[in-house]
Amino acid sequence: MTEHRPLHILLVHVWYYPHVGGGNQHVEQIGMELVRRGHKVTVWCADVPEHDENRFNRGGIDVIRIKPSRVLAGVDPVVSINDLSLDGVDLIHLHDTLPILIRKTLKRAKKEQIPVVTTYHNDYIKTSIFGKIIKKIRWAMQGRDTLHKSDAKIVLTSYFENLLRIKGVKGKLDIIPNGFSKIEESPSIPESLIDRNSQRPLLVFVGRLSFQKGLDILLDAVDKFETDPGFDLAIAGKGELSEWLKERHTKLERSDIVKILGLVTDSEKLWLYENATGVVIPSRFEGLPTVLLEAMHSSCPVIMSDVNGLGSLVSESNSGLSTIPENPEILSKAMHEMANSENEQLSIWGKNGFETSKKYLWKSVTENILKVYRRVLE
Incomplete structure (x- = not known):
């Protein structure tokens, strides 16, 4: 690969603007920084909460919000990506391992032979016995599989590197922390x-x-x-x-x-x-x-x-x-x-x-x- 060739990167995360949360901010900041460097960036996310526009450009990033047929357990939107194109995409960067959107995109990427990088953001907590059992089953059947099928795996801290080793993840893990941008606006008292x-x-x-x-x-x-x-x-x-x-x-x-x-x-x-x-x-x-x-x-x-x-x-x-x-x-x-x-x-x-x-x-x-x-x- 020529180092300075502009790339088309697809970033995939269930949640994105206008949803409020650290994960979607992480994806948006990566996207905007890539755009500043001359790369083309597209984001796929679920249309939760429902937004007026399903396709728009924000900060130089082409955003595609996918309407779900329903949302499982309030956290996992059931979406279809059959009508979305991957033409021209050089690499797909998944942000999470378990959601339906993530796993469907991974399956498409493998079918179309597009390289995949996956970032493991954090480990969620379940307090009930049933919840803990479901978590273990989903990890064994879905989460770990997502990482093993990825061409590169990123964790945010050494803590998560150790955690994934304990959870049976094989292969190289790149430790790249979450980032932030300095707030450029002038301070204003609420x-x-x-x-x-x-x-x-x-x-x-x-x-x-x-x-x-x-x-x-x-x-x-x-x-x-x-x-x-x-x-x-x-x-x-x-x-x-x-x-x-x-x-x-x-x-x-x-x-x-x-x-x-x-x-x-x-x-x-x-x-x-x-x-x-x-x-x-x-x-x-x-x-x-x-x-x-x-x-x-x-x-x-x-x-x-x-x-x-x-x-x-x-x-x-x-x-x-x-x-x-x-x-x-x-x-x-x-x-x-x-x-x-x-x-x-x-x-x-x-x-x-x-x-x-x-x-x-x-x-x-x-x-x-x-x-x-x-x-x-x-």
């Missing part, structure tokens, strides 16, 4: 916070309002404070728990310290990072969350639940506090500690986070992904 007492420390949660992101754990931690803890908590984002959050908020003993912002703009998000005492990430499972990288690059200390080795990333770089996952008591203590830390300590955490984040900028990450593409196409 309207809901204009009248807040700015002398009080502010902790923030930014992300999808979901079970995975540990929103319930965060509010259970707030409930541990019987009196005013001396700080405020702002929750920014939307998701399947949006209505639940409104109801849960009314039942909090200290509902007065919690500000619900809804979905924020990039300008407002940047303001939160630059003005917060710390960002709280109480997730149950993660790959490498964009919010973590964005906060660190903004010199904002972080409280990270120690899932999939992410707590170690924070503690070893001394950029904040690591907490035991799914433990509201420990989380509440960490929130209190950060909110009451001296400015000198906050500055140390912030500066270390900024330095650590530099290697995760999308420019560097995409170059490593391109190296994998070139290797596969040789």
Whole structure:
């Protein structure tokens, strides 16, 4: 392959704009960076939630949203790709291993002899016995098969490399982390916070309002404070728990310290990072969350639940506090500690986070992904 020949890359992920989540942001950022380098990029995704347009261009990327006939278990859209063309596609990059869209695309790629790269983003959690059994069966019959049939396999961290070895994945695994782009807009304070007492420390949660992101754990931690803890908590984002959050908020003993912002703009998000005492990430499972990288690059200390080795990333770089996952008591203590830390300590955490984040900028990450593409196409 001629190294500088423009490529046509098909990126496939179930979720994409306007859906809110780290996975689709990951795909979009890779796509836009590839477009900047002169490559053609197409995205296939499910039309969930339903969007006004099924085919459009966003950021130089041709997006094709596929209407599902139904959505299994609320998370796996049943789609058909029979009427979609792969003409001119040089390489397909799958983002996930289990969904129907992913497996159907892989089958088409193998039939049409188009190389496939697959990124394994994270390991989802099932709590019921039945759920755990189904998870094992699906992995054995579908997930592992997707990776073994791929021409290259990417994981986000060494934790996932070790996990996949335990789960029986053979062959080379490339470790390429999630990336992020610096927010270029000027910071703008969310309207809901204009009248807040700015002398009080502010902790923030930014992300999808979901079970995975540990929103319930965060509010259970707030409930541990019987009196005013001396700080405020702002929750920014939307998701399947949006209505639940409104109801849960009314039942909090200290509902007065919690500000619900809804979905924020990039300008407002940047303001939160630059003005917060710390960002709280109480997730149950993660790959490498964009919010973590964005906060660190903004010199904002972080409280990270120690899932999939992410707590170690924070503690070893001394950029904040690591907490035991799914433990509201420990989380509440960490929130209190950060909110009451001296400015000198906050500055140390912030500066270390900024330095650590530099290697995760999308420019560097995409170059490593391109190296994998070139290797596969040789």
